[in-house]
Amino acid sequence: MSQTVEPTTATTPATPPSRTRRPYKVGESRLFVKVATYLALILAATVYIFPFLIEIGTAFKTDADATANPLNPIPHTWTTAAFHQLAQVDFPLWFANSAIVAICVTAGRVFFDSLAGYALARMRFRGRSALFSALVAVLAVPGVVLLIPKFLVLNQLHMYDTYSGMIIPLIGDAAGVFIMKQFFESIPLSVEEAAHIDGAGTFRTFWSVVLPMARPSLITLTILSFQGSWNELAHFIVSRQNPRLNTLTSGVATLVSGQLGKGNQYPLKLAAALLMTIPVAVLFFVFQRYIMRSSEGAVKE
């Protein structure tokens, strides 16, 4: 849909009539295409943004206002009642649990994935390629079929209903290993050789020479891990039943599915949805280019 090519021929009067006809038509349709494109974009953007405006607005409404004026995102009377109500249920506890789990998972993933990624990228040892193929096979396993298996093993290891059971299984992440491996393969070998000659050991070289160079990839992995574990629901359903261990996702999901029958309480639910979106949204807007790049990189040759 290039617009750059020969727009001038359309307006050149000197060209013979048989040739002017077609380009002129193209120019006309180009304007039409342009208008249609913007209309389509604006319509699509509305469909994408309006639900979030509704979410924010309704969180500050009264129940009656939310039911009476669902289309208007601006509250009739502003109220923070929904947020006060959330503080009454265990919402702050869920928030804390989500933060603990997400931070531990992220730290663990970043550390262990870069260790393994470095070994697979740089070290030569027997079984490395077999190990690599095994990791590729692991990625092909659909995660959701592991729900019951994971419960079985957590139960057997007496890790069910513990923080460690909620955190440790999420740390093993083959995808992050690949991100780091790819990055380490892209940096020049000479830096590490210099460190080796200076007498630095393997871990020392990795920790103080290579890892600082990997900052962009580490940021990408950090954000993906945090976002993934913050939004994770299924694992926290099968790894715990104690309500004190609810994360935001499992707590809010239970709250919503439990109350479906009784009344609407939409401001309450949407306030919960809004609060759980904020941390990830902030990360997203600050580090947007790292996130966007990581998914664009997925298909780059």
Next chain:
Amino acid sequence: MTVDSTAGLSRAEAEVAARSARRPPRRRPGIRGREAAAGWLFTAPVIVLIVLFLVIPILMAIWVSLSNWTGIGSPFSSNVKFVGTRNYRFLLTQDGLSRQNLMQSLRNNFYYVLFVVPLQTALALFLAVIVNRRRLAGRGFFRTAFYFPSVTSSVAIVIVFLFVFGGSGVVNALISKLGATGPDWFSQQAGIFHLGLDKIGVHKAPGVLANHAFLGQSWWEWLSGPSLAMLVLIILAVWTTAGTFMLMFLAALQGISADVEEAAVVDGATSWQRFWRVTLPMLRPTLFLVLTLGLISTWQTFDAQFILGATNPTVVTPAYLSYQTSFNNQQWGQGAAISFILFFIIIVLAAFQRWVLRDRDEAREKRMIRKQRRAAAAGRSS
């Protein structure tokens, strides 16, 4: 949904990584033994985690799916019996509630996949093509707007959709502005094909369809289409995931050289022709990736089902059914068996899709090479 999409990206990255792994190892001085030890030491934590929380769980679940464990005590204690394929038989061949539930969940999920995968791919491609225009005001803004739902929690998005499509929600308010009454989206259980037929006067199943059954459900039931509640979840999935796939298409579009487009323009192709004959064929690898990732993730949908599944059986998917069967009904053997049936379905469909979308020219070329080699080998041996 968000979880699925990140897993999807990683799979894509794995493919890229797999390609780069085939490069020959570099020559480097050093003490081999120590390097080997360090190599295993560095990878050990990840290996242990994956063995412990992926390999062993799968093996345990295979045993449970062949046992009569009821969730009490250890599945390896002496009073848990091996029952062979009984759980699978209950689910697949014997008429009864287990099979009925599984087949309904498969039907629900089938329609979900049938609608979501083409729609999300088309929408993603459409958004990518218009956002990719060179002179576009607010490109970054639109890209962010379309991508943002992909990073937010699926639970939060389900809540927003519960309100938007709720009885007194946004959509029904819009519908009543047009002078009609909106349906009760989340409690409706009839399929949309049935509803559509009802509108045109077909209120009862034709005898052929009603009297013939396949795997315990009549053909009339199989052809119901998704329920309205499932339709909302279909819209939700398309809306959330299109952004992720849009980014993949965008990256591929930016990889297409401007020369190719210009050549097509010079040859007199209209923009419509350019899209179908030039751009789309060049996007083939990405299209394949997006379709495969979509197919894999839509068969795994769970989060929305966890919130809505207990109230409406027409949104239940096999993933949720296996959870429900195990955790709520304590039929762990059957629950584990459902997981493996789902596993099998996903693998088979992904392989089938690979075969359907294979590059025919490449396949033909490979066949030719093989034939030539065989001919050469035959010539040598004789």
